[in-house]
Amino acid sequence: MGRVFAEPFLLINYKSYxxxxxxxALELSLKIEGVARETGVKVGxxxxxxxxxxxxxxxxxxxxxxxxxxxxxxxYTGHVLAExxxxxxxxxxxINHSERMLRLHDIERALEEARQVxxxxxxxxxxxxxxxxxxxxxxxxxxxxxxxLIGSGRAVSRERPEIVSDSVRKIRSVNSNVKILCGAGIxxxxxxxxxxxxxxxxxxxASGVVKAPKPEEVMMDLCQAIRRYSMNAI
Amino acid sequence: MGRVFAEPFLLINYKSYxxxxxxxALELSLKIEGVARETGVKVGxxxxxxxxxxxxxxxxxxxxxxxxxxxxxxxYTGHVLAExxxxxxxxxxxINHSERMLRLHDIERALEEARQVxxxxxxxxxxxxxxxxxxxxxxxxxxxxxxxLIGSGRAVSRERPEIVSDSVRKIRSVNSNVKILCGAGIxxxxxxxxxxxxxxxxxxxASGVVKAPKPEEVMMDLCQAIRRYSMNAI
Amino acid sequence: MGRVFAEPFLLINYKSYxxxxxxxALELSLKIEGVARETGVKVGxxxxxxxxxxxxxxxxxxxxxxxxxxxxxxxYTGHVLAExxxxxxxxxxxINHSERMLRLHDIERALEEARQVxxxxxxxxxxxxxxxxxxxxxxxxxxxxxxxLIGSGRAVSRERPEIVSDSVRKIRSVNSNVKILCGAGIxxxxxxxxxxxxxxxxxxxASGVVKAPKPEEVMMDLCQAIRRYSMNAI
Amino acid sequence: MGRVFAEPFLLINYKSYxxxxxxxALELSLKIEGVARETGVKVGxxxxxxxxxxxxxxxxxxxxxxxxxxxxxxxYTGHVLAExxxxxxxxxxxINHSERMLRLHDIERALEEARQVxxxxxxxxxxxxxxxxxxxxxxxxxxxxxxxLIGSGRAVSRERPEIVSDSVRKIRSVNSNVKILCGAGIxxxxxxxxxxxxxxxxxxxASGVVKAPKPEEVMMDLCQAIRRYSMNAI
Numbered sequence: 060m061g062r063v064f065a066e067p068f069l070l071i072n073y074k075s076y077x078x079x080x081x082x083x084a085l086e087l088s089l090k091i092e093g094v095a096r097e098t099g100v101k102v103g104x105x106x107x108x109x110x111x112x113x114x115x116x117x118x119x120x121x122x123x124x125x126x127x128x129x130x131x132x133x134x135y136t137g138h139v140l141a142e143x144x145x146x147x148x149x150x151x152x153x154i155n156h157s158e159r160m161l162r163l164h165d166i167e168r169a170l171e172e173a174r175q176v177x178x179x180x181x182x183x184x185x186x187x188x189x190x191x192x193x194x195x196x197x198x199x200x201x202x203x204x205x206x207x208l209i210g211s212g213r214a215v216s217r218e219r220p221e222i223v224s225d226s227v228r229k230i231r232s233v234n235s236n237v238k239i240l241c242g243a244g245i246x247x248x249x250x251x252x253x254x255x256x257x258x259x260x261x262x263x264x265a266s267g268v269v270k271a272p273k274p275e276e277v278m279m280d281l282c283q284a285i286r287r288y289s290m291n292a293i
Numbered sequence: 294m295g296r297v298f299a300e301p302f303l304l305i306n307y308k309s310y311x312x313x314x315x316x317x318a319l320e321l322s323l324k325i326e327g328v329a330r331e332t333g334v335k336v337g338x339x340x341x342x343x344x345x346x347x348x349x350x351x352x353x354x355x356x357x358x359x360x361x362x363x364x365x366x367x368x369y370t371g372h373v374l375a376e377x378x379x380x381x382x383x384x385x386x387x388i389n390h391s392e393r394m395l396r397l398h399d400i401e402r403a404l405e406e407a408r409q410v411x412x413x414x415x416x417x418x419x420x421x422x423x424x425x426x427x428x429x430x431x432x433x434x435x436x437x438x439x440x441x442l443i444g445s446g447r448a449v450s451r452e453r454p455e456i457v458s459d460s461v462r463k464i465r466s467v468n469s470n471v472k473i474l475c476g477a478g479i480x481x482x483x484x485x486x487x488x489x490x491x492x493x494x495x496x497x498x499a500s501g502v503v504k505a506p507k508p509e510e511v512m513m514d515l516c517q518a519i520r521r522y523s524m525n526a527i
Numbered sequence: 528m529g530r531v532f533a534e535p536f537l538l539i540n541y542k543s544y545x546x547x548x549x550x551x552a553l554e555l556s557l558k559i560e561g562v563a564r565e566t567g568v569k570v571g572x573x574x575x576x577x578x579x580x581x582x583x584x585x586x587x588x589x590x591x592x593x594x595x596x597x598x599x600x601x602x603y604t605g606h607v608l609a610e611x612x613x614x615x616x617x618x619x620x621x622i623n624h625s626e627r628m629l630r631l632h633d634i635e636r637a638l639e640e641a642r643q644v645x646x647x648x649x650x651x652x653x654x655x656x657x658x659x660x661x662x663x664x665x666x667x668x669x670x671x672x673x674x675x676l677i678g679s680g681r682a683v684s685r686e687r688p689e690i691v692s693d694s695v696r697k698i699r700s701v702n703s704n705v706k707i708l709c710g711a712g713i714x715x716x717x718x719x720x721x722x723x724x725x726x727x728x729x730x731x732x733a734s735g736v737v738k739a740p741k742p743e744e745v746m747m748d749l750c751q752a753i754r755r756y757s758m759n760a761i
Numbered sequence: 762m763g764r765v766f767a768e769p770f771l772l773i774n775y776k777s778y779x780x781x782x783x784x785x786a787l788e789l790s791l792k793i794e795g796v797a798r799e800t801g802v803k804v805g806x807x808x809x810x811x812x813x814x815x816x817x818x819x820x821x822x823x824x825x826x827x828x829x830x831x832x833x834x835x836x837y838t839g840h841v842l843a844e845x846x847x848x849x850x851x852x853x854x855x856i857n858h859s860e861r862m863l864r865l866h867d868i869e870r871a872l873e874e875a876r877q878v879x880x881x882x883x884x885x886x887x888x889x890x891x892x893x894x895x896x897x898x899x900x901x902x903x904x905x906x907x908x909x910l911i912g913s914g915r916a917v918s919r920e921r922p923e924i925v926s927d928s929v930r931k932i933r934s935v936n937s938n939v940k941i942l943c944g945a946g947i948x949x950x951x952x953x954x955x956x957x958x959x960x961x962x963x964x965x966x967a968s969g970v971v972k973a974p975k976p977e978e979v980m981m982d983l984c985q986a987i988r989r990y991s992m993n994a995i
Contacts, residue, residue, distance in 0.1 A: 077366035081380025107374060108342035109358075109381035124343075126371030132311035134444050134500070137360030137373075137393030140341060146315025147343035155865065159371030162862040163895065164887055185866055192894035193865065195931075210368050229897075233935065266368070394630040397623065397661065398653055419632055426660035427631065429697075463663075467701065545834035549848025575842060576810035577826075577849035592811075594839030600779035602912050602968070605828030605841075605861030608809060614783025615811040627839030678836050734836070 067285045068200070068240065068261030069251075070103045070123065070181065071268050071278075072153070073110075079269045084110040088118045090275040091268070095120060098282035101261075105153055108139060115148025123181065124152040126159045129168035141172040151179030155193065157206040167196045181240065181263075187226040194230050200238040201230060202263050208243035210266050214250035215243040220257055227258035246277065248284030255288045301519045302434070302474065302495030303485075304337045304357065304415065305502050305512075306387070307344075313503045318344040322352045324509040325502070329354060332516035339387055342373060349382025357415065358386035360393045363402035375406040385413030389427065391440040401430045415474065415497075421460040428464050434472040435464060436497050442477035444500050448484035449477040454491055461492035480511065482518030489522045535753045536668070536708065536729030537719075538571045538591065538649065539736050539746075540621070541578075547737045552578040556586045558743040559736070563588060566750035569729075573621055576607060583616025591649065592620040594627045597636035609640040619647030623661065625674040635664045649708065649731075655694040662698050668706040669698060670731050676711035678734050682718035683711040688725055695726035714745065716752030723756045769987045770902070770942065770963030771953075772805045772825065772883065773970050773980075774855070775812075781971045786812040790820045792977040793970070797822060800984035807855055810841060817850025825883065826854035828861045831870035843874040853881030857895065859908040869898045883942065883965075889928040896932050902940040903932060904965050910945035912968050916952035917945040922959055929960035948979065950986030957990045 071091060073079035079087050084106045095102035105123040106114050115122050128138040144152060154169050155161050161169060166182065173180045182198035184190040190203045203226040208215050216223055223241050230239055241254050242263030254262050264281065271277040305325060307313035313321050318340045329336040339357040340348050349356050362372040378386060388403050389395050395403060400416065407414045416432035418424040424437045437460040442449050450457055457475050464473055475488050476497030488496050498515065505511040539559060541547035547555050552574045563570040573591040574582050583590050596606040612620060622637050623629050629637060634650065641648045650666035652658040658671045671694040676683050684691055691709050698707055709722050710731030722730050732749065739745040773793060775781035781789050786808045797804035807825040808816050817824050830840040846854060856871050857863050863871060868884065875882045884900035886892040892905045905928040910917050918925055925943045932941055943956050944965030956964050966983065973979040 072370060075364060075366055075369040075372050075374040075377070077376065080366065080374060080377045105370075107372075107377045109345050109373070109377045109383075111343050112346040113381070130309060132309055132314065135309040135392055136306060136339075136387065136390040136499075138309050138341075139343070139371075140309040140314060142311065143309070143314045143341045143343045147347070149343075153370065156370040157866070158369055160864040160866055163857065163865045163868060163891055164859070164862055166865060167888065167891060186869065188897050189865055189869060192897045195890050195894045195897075195935075233897075265370075389631065391632070394632055396628040397631045397634060397657055398625070398628055400631060401654065401657060420635065422663050423631055423635060426663045429656050429660045429663075429701075540838060543832060543834055543837040543840050543842040543845070545844065548834065548842060548845045573838075575840075575845045577813050577841070577845045577851075579811050580814040581849070598777060600777055600782065603777040603860055604774060604807075604855065604858040604967075606777050606809075607811070607839075608777040608782060610779065611777070611782045611809045611811045615815070617811075621838065624838040626837055733838075 066101045067255055067289065068101050068103065068238065069281060069285065070105060070240065070261065070263050072105045072125065072263055072265040073107060073269055074158070074265050075107060076266070076269045080107060081110060085113055085117060087269065087274055088114050088120065091278055092118050092120050094275055094278040094282055098279070098286055100282040100285045103151065111144065111147040111149050121150045122148060124149050125156065127152045127154065127169050127173055129161065129165040129172060131172065141176045141178055145176040145178055149178065151181060154180055154182045154198065156183045157185050157204060157209060166193060170196050170198055187222060187229045190226045191229040191233050194234045194237050198237065200240055200261070202240040202242055204242040204263060211244045212246060213244045214246065214253065215241055216245065216250050216254035216257055216259070218244065220253065223254060223257040223259055248280040251281050251284040252288050255285070300335045301489055301523065302335050302337065302472065303515060303519065304339060304474065304495065304497050306359065306497055306499040307338065307340045307503055308392070308499050309341060310500070310503045314341060315344060319347055319351060321503065321508055322348050322354065325512055326352050326354050328509055328512040328516055332513070332520055334516040334519045336516070337385065345378065345381040345383050355384045356382060358383050359390065361386045361388065361403050361407055363395065363399040363406060365406065375410045375412055379410040379412055383412065385415065388414055388416045388432065390417045391419050391438060391443060400427060404430050404432055421456060421463045424460045425463040425467050428468045428471050432471065434474055434495070436474040436476055438476040438497060445478045446480060447478045448480065448487070449475055450479065450484050450488035450491055450493070452478065454487065457488060457491040457493055482514040485515050485518040486522050489519070534569045535723055535757065536569050536571065536706065537749060537753065538573060538708065538729065538731050540573045540593065540731055540733040541575060541737055542626070542733050543575060544734070544737045548575060549578060553581055553585060555737065555742055556582050556588065559746055560586050560588050562743055562746040562750055566747070566754055568750040568753045570750070571619065579612065579615040579617050589618045590616060592617050593624065595620045595622065595637050595641055597629065597633040597640060599640065609644045609646055613644040613646055617646065619649065622648055622650045622666065624651045625653050625672060625677060634661060638664050638666055655690060655697045658694045659697040659701050662702045662705050666705065668708055668729070670708040670710055672710040672731060679712045680714060681712045682714065682721065683709055684713065684718050684722035684725055684727070686712065688721065691722060691725040691727055716748040719749050719752040720756050723753070768803045769957055769991065770803050770805065770940065771983060771987065772807060772942065772963065772965050774807045774827065774965055774967040775809060775971055776860070776967050777809060778968070778971045782809060783812060787815055787819060789971065789976055790816050790822065793980055794820050794822050796977055796980040796984055800981070800988055802984040802987045804984070805853065813846065813849040813851050823852045824850060826851050827858065829854045829856065829871050829875055831863065831867040831874060833874065843878045843880055847878040847880055851880065853883060856882055856884045856900065858885045859887050859906060859911060868895060872898050872900055889924060889931045892928045893931040893935050896936045896939050900939065902942055902963070904942040904944055906944040906965060913946045914948060915946045916948065916955070917943055918947065918952050918956035918959055918961070920946065922955065925956060925959040925961055950982040953983050953986040954990050957987070
């Protein structure tokens with residue numbers, strides 16, 4: 060899949076944090092873009108639905124929706140249509156985040172709707188086994204995020220490294236191409252470095268960046284860890 | 294409440310119709326704005342979340358979100374925060390549409406979130422009794438839409454006039470100020486006129502306008518009916 | 528409505544507590560029945576679905592289901608049909624408990640299904656305003672239970688007496704007949720007495736009885752408070 | 762797993778059909794038991810929750826719940842606890858039927874709760890891919906039932922044989938032991954025979970038996986097809 064690249068990927072999830080809403084979402088995005096440009100690291104951002112258009116008009120980072128609904132165009136008031144997300148300029152979408160879980164059947168349908176408009180998909184799961192299960196529906200990326208560590212400040216890659224390595228093994232046993240991300244509790248460069256060493260090919264970060272007093276400094280720390288890892292990996 | 298005005302109100306719900314998504318949502322909005330300006334009728338539009346910003350930047354009609362989630366700012370991936378809707382320029386929001394129903398408890402919480410950022414609220418219900426029930430939570434407007442007539446092309450105000458008049462009576466018995474709308478199947482001026490005669494103070498229209506070959510013509514028909522009614526009412 | 532009686536009512540909700548599951552649900556029910564008989568207090572019990580039949584076959588107390596689904600007989604795998612609850616011997620059902628909340632529309636439908644098979648309905652709500660709203664759908668009893676006090680050991684009737692009295696006032700403003708219960712945190716006779724003094728006509732108790740080392744002693748305390756109140760009220 | 766046997770398995774899902782509720786559920790069960798005994802075919806039945814106890818007390822067939830909730834014992838009003846289902850005498854449970862779908866995360870948790878009380882699990886999915894995905898969570902049996910054929914009278918094994926064979930292949934690629942069932946539209950012996958020939962090891966039937974004028978005759982037809990298949994297979 061052309062859309063999925065070789066380098067490590069850093070996806071910043073804005074959730075519904077006030078620090079990343081509206082005007083502040085745009086300011087945060089510009090800071091993140093600055094660091095991404097300076098370090099050359101591949102970074103994506105996932106703002107709220109109503110902020111997507113404002114950000115894609117002003118920032119050149121790849122933008123992900125936080126969710127799309129498993130519906131085709133039609134009489135669906137209050138739903139998030141993949142087509143609409145796409146037209147607002149997003150290039151991808153998260154699906155089945157632990158704060159917006161879907162029924163198994165709907166995960167498959169949401170992935171299909173996203174694919175039809177060529178959105179890159181990041182499907183989330185909370186355990187290694189479910190990460191493998193969700194991979195069978197062929198998202199572009201799969202993210203393992205143990206719910207109990209989300210927002211905890213304790214990084215999955217250092218607190219529970221076996222979850223990451225077990226996920227990588229289970230996912231690879233059913234699919235050799237999907238890009239594997241991990242997340243939950245990641246807030247500094249060492250957390251990121253540890254994740255990549257365990258076989259993850261990218262990380263999801265939320266409060267670690269969004270709620271930091273100086274998000275650009277945290278971003279710099281995360282991105283330098285990715286560069287350090289990439290150089291050692293050669 | 295200053296936000297709720299005396300004249301009849303026409304709210305166009307774009308749902309997730311492709312004809313009202315992205316660039317086409319903006320084009321439709323400009324057409325609707327033209328007719329509203331020409332006739333002087335009070336018209337609101339309810340586009341999809343990701344289209345709100347684009348439309349509020351280019352159109353001066355009041356814009357409503359199709360839904361907001363019953364959550365305060367925080368770790369809520371994939372949710373629709375009232376604050377974010379507001380910053381995108383919306384002035385109001387629909388809540389509990391029959392295609393996006395909420396639990397009773399969450400209706401109250403969603404209304405509260407909307408009120409805190411000063412969004413005008415339109416709470417929907419499918420029966421006269423539920424319309425009265427939802428009115429107790431003090432939305433700015435309440436809309437009665439029998440689900441079985443939504444999208445049917447058979448207007449509630451002409452097929453089932455007793456539902457409208459019964460709703461008006463039940464709602465007024467618990468609240469004397471809330472603005473009462475009705476909807477479902479409304480697609481021409483006569484449907485609108487009939488609704489207003491039954492005591493509704495506005496109407497919700499969706500496919501009748503959005504999927505019409507010439508939306509501006511349907512809009513003109515609807516708005517002229519409102520003007521005709523208003524003149525007779527003096 | 529003949530089914531709703533004048534005396535104060537005590538409804539024991541077994542939830543999914545292990546102490547009130549299967550064989551232990553029957554033992555608990557027999558103890559509760561003993562105290563009810565001895566004191567002459569009107570007591571109902573709400574065991575889990577699969578325990579209803581076993582209990583109604585062995586105990587003469589009125590048995591309530593903890594929930595029924597808003598569906599008529601048909602292709603609904605895994606649903607709780609009012610008809611089935613009724614055939615198992617239950618005489619009533621709780622609807623919209625805060626641990627099993629329904630969408631507003633479904634509350635009305637579930638009440639209707641229950642009524643069609645002549646089940647006595649106890650509709651729950653978490654705030655005074657929602658209690659009044661739900662009363663418009665005409666349940667036989669309405670129960671106000673602030674979610675934040677449920678299972679807290681702090682009785683709503685003593686911690687937040689204004690919620691009870693405000694609920695009574697709001698409910699009576701829309702309906703003069705519905706029986707008004709309150710619950711959350713109630714665990715002794717004084718809590719019950721306080722509730723009745725505030726205008727409640729019955730109480731819901733769960734962990735206070737179910738998880739007590741000696742449920743029969745707590746039951747005796749609760750029932751004596753009801754008798755004391757009834758005598759003073761004459 | 763000792764609980765899963767070699768012979769083809771026939772599971773009759775009573776859904777919420779009135780013909781299979783209460784007293785009538787017991788009568789139907791006795792008829793099914795008669796045919797199972799006479800033909801020696803392995804048959805299970807899945808009645809409604811409130812009917813489980815009555816049936817397990819009077820019928821010796823293995824009884825399955827139609828659903829269990831993903832919760833451990835505790836403050837869960839209106840939920841279906843695996844422990845309670847077990848104490849009522851059930852030996853297994855269906856999970857994630859297309860009429861009672863769960864979120865991916867909850868499927869895993871419900872399976873775990875069922876396993877802890879030693880209930881045999883039948884996890885359902887609507888597509889071959891999802892059937893393989895759900896198999897990764899290690900149910901005892903997996904059932905593929907395309908929702909569009911459920912209740913249609915058009916048997917999946919004859920209308921869409923490729924779905925069955927594709928499911929068998931996809932499921933076997935991730936698990937060699939799970940027992941594979943199929944269902945949707947199956948109503949006679951030829952449908953069953955076709956399913957077994959395609960690699961299914963059992964079938965789910967609902968309306969085909971429950972709503973038949975003479976359920977015992979349909980059962981006889983289904984069971985004889987299984988015997989015929991088993992004999993040819995030797």
